[in-house]
Amino acid sequence: MLVTAVVTTFKRPRLVRRAVGSVLAQTYEPLQILVVEDGSETGTEAWVAHHGDGRVAYVRHPENRGLAAARNTGLRLAEGELVAYLDDDNEWLPTSVERRVEALRTLDDAALRRLGVVYCGVEVRVAGGTDVYAHLRPRNRGSLKEAIVRDGPATLPSACLFSKAALERVGGFDKELHSSVDHDIWMALAAAGYEAHAVDEPLVVSYASGDGRMTTATTSRIQGVRMFLEKWSATNREWLGEARAIARDERYFEDVIGRLAADKLVDGSLGETWEAALAVVSRSRSKARAVAALSAYVVQAAARRVLPRAVVRRLRGVARSGRP
Numbered sequence: 001m002l003v004t005a006v007v008t009t010f011k012r013p014r015l016v017r018r019a020v021g022s023v024l025a026q027t028y029e030p031l032q033i034l035v036v037e038d039g040s041e042t043g044t045e046a047w048v049a050h051h052g053d054g055r056v057a058y059v060r061h062p063e064n065r066g067l068a069a070a071r072n073t074g075l076r077l078a079e080g081e082l083v084a085y086l087d088d089d090n091e092w093l094p095t096s097v098e099r100r101v102e103a104l105r106t107l108d109d110a111a112l113r114r115l116g117v118v119y120c121g122v123e124v125r126v127a128g129g130t131d132v133y134a135h136l137r138p139r140n141r142g143s144l145k146e147a148i149v150r151d152g153p154a155t156l157p158s159a160c161l162f163s164k165a166a167l168e169r170v171g172g173f174d175k176e177l178h179s180s181v182d183h184d185i186w187m188a189l190a191a192a193g194y195e196a197h198a199v200d201e202p203l204v205v206s207y208a209s210g211d212g213r214m215t216t217a218t219t220s221r222i223q224g225v226r227m228f229l230e231k232w233s234a235t236n237r238e239w240l241g242e243a244r245a246i247a248r249d250e251r252y253f254e255d256v257i258g259r260l261a262a263d264k265l266v267d268g269s270l271g272e273t274w275e276a277a278l279a280v281v282s283r284s285r286s287k288a289r290a291v292a293a294l295s296a297y298v299v300q301a302a303a304r305r306v307l308p309r310a311v312v313r314r315l316r317g318v319a320r321s322g323r324p
Contacts, residue, residue, distance in 0.1 A: 001080070001081055001082055001101060001104075002030045002031075002032060002079060002080035002081060002082070003028065003030070003031050003032070003080045003082045003083070003084055003097055003101065003161070004031075004032040004033075004034060004074070004077075004078035004079060004080035004082070004083045004084070004164070005023045005026075005031055005032065005033045005034070005084050005086060005097065006034045006036060006071065006074030006075075006078065006083060006084070006085050006086070007019050007020055007023060007033070007034070007035045007036070007085075007086045007087075007088060008036050008038060008067060008070040008071060008074065008085065008086075008087060008088065009035065009036070009037050009038065009040075009042075009044065009088035010037070010038040010039065010040050010064065010070075010088070011040040011042060012042070012088050012089065013042035013043055013044050013047070015088045015089045016035065016037075016042075016044055016088040017044075017047060017051070018091055019086050019087070019088050019089070019090060019091050020033070020035060020048070020051075020052070020056060021051075021091075022086075022091035022092045022093070022094075022096075022205075023056075023086060023092060024052070024053060024055065024056070025094050026092065026094060026095075026096065026097050026098070027094050027095050027097075027098045028095075028097040028098035028101060030080075031055075031097065032057075032078065032079050032080055033052075033055050033056045033057065034056075034057050034058075034059065034074050034077055034078070035048055035056060035057070035058045035059070036059055036060075036061070036070045036071075036073050036074050037058070037059070037060040037061070038060075038061050038064050038065060038066070038067070038069070038070040039060070039061045039062065039063045039064030039065065040064070041060075044058070045058045045060065057077070059073060059077065061073065065175065066175060066177075066178065067173075067181050068172075068173035068174055068175040068176075068177055068181045069173075069175040071085055071172070071173045071181070072172045072173050072175060075164065075167055075168070075172050075173075078164055080164065081163070081164050081165070082101070082104075082161055082162065082163065082164060083161070083162045083163075083164050083167065084097060084100070084160065084161045084162070085158065085160060085162075086158045087157060087158050089206075089207060090122075090157055090158040090204055090205060090206045090207070091158075091204070091205045092158070092203065092204055092205075093123075093202075093203050093204070093205065095203065096120065096203035096204060097161070099120065099199050099201060099203055100118050100119070100120055100161040100199055100203070101161070103118050103197055103198075103199050104118055104197070107197070111195070114193070114194060114195045115163045115166065115194065115195060115197065116144060116162065116163055116166045116189035116190075116192075116194025116195060116196060117160050117161065117162050117163070117166070117189065117194070117196050117197075118160075118161050118196070118197040118198065118199065119138050119155070119156055119159040119160045119161065119196065119197075119198060119199070120138065120156075120159045120198070120199040120200075120201055120202070120203040120204060121135060121136060121137045121138060121156070121159070121199070121200055121201055121202035121203065121204070122135070122136040122156045122157060122158070122159055122202055122203075122204045122205070122206050123135055123136075123202040123204065123205050123206070124136060124206050124207075124208055125205055125206070125207050125208070126208060133208055135202050136156055136202070136206075137198075137200055137202075138154070138156065138159070138196075138198035138199070138200065139151050139154035140153065140154045140155075140186070140196050140198075141196055141197065141198050142195055142196065143190075143193075143195055144186065144189050144190035144194055144195060144196050145190040145191070145193070145239065147190075147196065148186070148187070148190050148239070149239050149240060152248060152252070153183040153186040153187060153190075155182040155183060155186055156204070157182075157204065157206050158204045158206065159203070159204045160182075163194075166189060166192070166194050167185070169192060170185070170188040170189060170191075170192050171188070173185055174188075174231075176227070177224050177227055177228055177231075178217075178220035178221060178223055178224030178227070179220070179221045179222075179223075179224025179225045179227075179228065179256070180224055180225055180228035180256070183228065184228055184231070184232075187232050187235065191235060218260065218264060218269075218272040218275050218276055219275065221256075221257070221260055221276075222257055222260075222275070222276065222279050225252075225253055225256050225257060226253075229249045229252065229253065233245070233249070236248065236249065250283060250284060250285065253279075253280065253283050254280050254283070254284060254290060254293055255293075257276050257279050257280050258276075258277075258280050258290075258293050258294050258297045259297050259300075259301070260276045261273050261276035261277040261280065261294060261297065261298075262294065262297035262298040262300065262301035263301050264276060265298055265301070266298070266301045266302055277294055280293075280294060281294075
């Protein structure tokens with residue numbers, strides 16, 4: 001099966017070179033490799049021409065259109081029946097694509113027709129080094145609708161190998177969203193009746209760094225999360241019931257924007273920290289819980305970025321036991 005690997009990037013030439021290098025190192029063939037630069041001009045095109053080994057195609061948007069639009073460009077140009085997306089601040093371990101494709105070879109024709117995505121675990125490393133902060137494992141399996149009803153949408157960064165046909169059927173990624181792009185496509189696939197399959201191995205490396213992502217401008221991120229929740233409000237109420245849907249939406253906003261507030265604080269962006277924190281507290285029905293959650297996210301953000309591994313382990317132990 002031909003797999004199309006799409007690397008999306010914006011204003012991060014150093015990181016995208018690392019990401020592309022990890023795609024070139026994949027053990028799986030055949031592999032079509034596309035780099036989509038979303039409006040920036042960073043010299044990436046020249047670098048690809050020189051270092052891409054003739055296997056990497058480059059395309060650039062003349063203006064910045066956002067992550068969803070960049071992914072849709074990759075989808076439009078994809079020749080493979082499977083499409084894997086890699087954000088520029090992450091990288092794949094060498095067997096990442098191979099192991100995900102192997103998981104599909106055990107499926108019969110009926111299961112393949114229901115396939116929306118197969119995804120794998122992610123290894124989170126502390127910024128600037130090789131220390132592993134956490135291993136994130138896939139949670140949503142089988143029917144995506146049933147999994148989301150049970151556990152909520154649980155995507156992982158740069159870990160998803162999609163059925164191209166499924167993405168096209170749901171209309172691709174929603175370019176109107178400034179945030180929650182991954183959870184939105186998860187919901188779209190779920191509503192269309194697709195399934196998720198999982199490989200428990202951590203085959204993606206995600207770096208907890210201060211470089212930011214393609215969707216982390218605070219004001220647009222808050223707006224994007226609100227748009228995402230509004231878009232799927234009726235669906236969530238149908239699937240979960242009124243009370244549970246309201247509670248889940250509140251917790252989702254608290255989690256996404258609370259973590260953003262913590263990251264901005266660690267970065268020293270105090271104005272954006274206040275904007276995000278105020279949005280969380282204003283939306284929450286329990287102000288005390290919202291403030292406690294924000295404090296916990298700050299500790300987590302600091303641990304991911306600046307603390308040595310021994311201190312990170314100690315903080316985890318304190319959090320689990322409640323004792324210093």
